[in-house]
Amino acid sequence: xxxxxxxxxxxxxxxxxxxxxxxxxxxxxxxxxxxxxxxxxxxxxxxxxxxxxxxxxxxxxxxxxxxxxxxxxxxxxxxxxxxxxxxxxxxxxxxxxxxxxxxxxxxxxxxxxxxxxxxxxxxxxxxxxxxxxxxxxxxxxxxxxxxxxxxxxxxxxxxxxxxxxxxxxxxxxxxxxxxxxxxxxxxxxxxxxxxxxxxxxxxxxxxxxxxxxxxxxxxxxxxxxxxxxxxxxxxxxxxxxxxxxxxxxxxxxxxxxxxxxxxxxxxxxxxxxxxxxxxxxxxxxxxxxxxxxxxxxxxxxxxxxxxxxxxxxxxxxxxxxxxxxxxxxxxx
Numbered sequence: 001x002x003x004x005x006x007x008x009x010x011x012x013x014x015x016x017x018x019x020x021x022x023x024x025x026x027x028x029x030x031x032x033x034x035x036x037x038x039x040x041x042x043x044x045x046x047x048x049x050x051x052x053x054x055x056x057x058x059x060x061x062x063x064x065x066x067x068x069x070x071x072x073x074x075x076x077x078x079x080x081x082x083x084x085x086x087x088x089x090x091x092x093x094x095x096x097x098x099x100x101x102x103x104x105x106x107x108x109x110x111x112x113x114x115x116x117x118x119x120x121x122x123x124x125x126x127x128x129x130x131x132x133x134x135x136x137x138x139x140x141x142x143x144x145x146x147x148x149x150x151x152x153x154x155x156x157x158x159x160x161x162x163x164x165x166x167x168x169x170x171x172x173x174x175x176x177x178x179x180x181x182x183x184x185x186x187x188x189x190x191x192x193x194x195x196x197x198x199x200x201x202x203x204x205x206x207x208x209x210x211x212x213x214x215x216x217x218x219x220x221x222x223x224x225x226x227x228x229x230x231x232x233x234x235x236x237x238x239x240x241x242x243x244x245x246x247x248x249x250x251x252x253x254x255x256x257x258x259x260x261x262x263x264x265x266x267x268x269x270x271x272x273x274x275x276x277x278x279x280x281x282x283x284x285x286x287x288x289x290x291x292x293x294x295x296x297x298x299x300x301x302x303x304x305x306x307x308x309x310x311x312x313x314x315x316x317x318x319x320x321x322x323x324x325x326x327x328x329x330x331x332x
Contacts, residue, residue: 030193030211031155031168033109033131035239038089039077040310040327044295045249046286048233050220051183053174055331056091059105059137059151061218062185064172066101066139067147069093073331080324086110093137101149103137132156145176157193164193168213179224188213214240220247229253249286251295256280258301278306291315299329306331 039057042049049057053065056075072094079087086109093103110130132155139149151170156163168191174183191213220235235247255277278301286293292315299308307330314323 029214031131031188031191031213033087034107034133034155034188035216036079036087038087038107039075040295040312040325041251041282041284041297043314043325044284044286044293044310044312045233045251046247046288046293048220048222048235048247048249048286048288050172050185050218050235051174051181051222052231052233053172053183056093056103056105056329058139058149058172059091059093059103059135062172062174062183063103063137063139063149063151063170064147064174064185065183066093066103066137066149067099067141068174068176069095069101069139071095071331073329075327075329077325077327080326082323084111099141101137101139103135103139105133105135105137105151107131107133107135128158128160130158139172146173148173153191155191155193159195162195164195164211166191166193166213179228180221181223182221183219185218187216187218189215214242216240226252229255245289247286247288249284249293251282251284253279254281256301258303282310295325304332 037043037047038060039049042052042057042061045052047061049061051062053062055069055073058065058069072092074092075090077089081087087107088109089105089107091103091105093101095101108130133153134155135151135153137149137151139147141147149172151168153168153170155166155168157165168187169189170185170187171189172183172185174181176182193211193213195209195211196207217238218235220233222231222233224231230250230252232250233248236244237247238244256279257275258278259273259275278299279297280299280301282295282297282299284295284297286295293312295310295312297308297310299306308328310325310327310329312325314325
């Protein structure tokens with residue numbers, strides 16, 4: 001036989017996203033790997049990112065936020081998880097014409113070294129167990145303070161020699177009023193895995209089973225203070241058939257003055273030197289469904305380029321160990 005296994009008052013002191021996916025209440029449900037959260041910056045804020053939704057993290061938390069992106073951005077994220085689990089992602093966003101933005105993303109998860117045994121309990125190899133999500137995102141700024149967006153995902157899962165595939169849709173919107181922002185998103189619309197084990201088990205033991213992805217709804221609000229250096233945020237998330245879960249976070253940015261060369265709109269072939277503030281060092285903390293997290297960012301702003309490393313530390317529940325999240329990001 002084969003078997004396998006939103007606004008907050010002050011800086012919230014630390015946070016953690018649940019370490020084991022089983023702790024989120026999503027274990028055994030289709031698409032569980034898409035519920036963990038992605039991006040070290042957003043996870044360092046406890047995953048309360050639905051109304052902030054900046055850059056590549058917007059692809060996961062709220063595609064509506066992509067519409068406000070003005071620069072190209074590339075990011076790679078690595079999760080150091082317990083229990084030999086692996087979760088990685090890569091994303092790229094790019095503004096296109098008419099205040100629209102497109103993005104391409106990939107999310108991969110797998111569990112390594114799951115040993116298979118026969119009916120006599122003799123080992124005979126490892127049990128392949130992996131998931132992939134390939135996404136294409138599009139967002140459009142409807143007005144100066146309102147944007148909408150959507151993700152189209154192709155999701156694939158493998159359990160030994162059994163494969164399942166599905167298409168899913170995420171929808172999102174973001175609205176800004178001066179230094180306050182609101183966001184809402186709905187994820188995993190129309191996603192279903194159809195597992196067919198007729199090629200796995202012989203005879204009548206093979207069956208076909210439909211595994212429906214639970215719909216996930218996120219709503220949140222955030223506010224900026226101190227010339228946008230301090231950002232606070234709160235989200236609430238409702239996953240179908242589960243209780244509402246709260247998420248909150250805050251971050252503070254230390255800035256660096258950078259000189260930019262900008263084309264003169266009146267004099268052709270001439271440029272002006274403009275000084276702007278760019279994010280250099282960020283520190284953050286948050287609260288995630290009963291847990292605490294920390295995080296920080298170190299960027300190197302240089303002219304039109306900015307980027308560096310985001311890091312998040314997630315303290316595990318029930319003494320199951322801590323997690324470390326790393327994101328390498330380049331903005332240009």
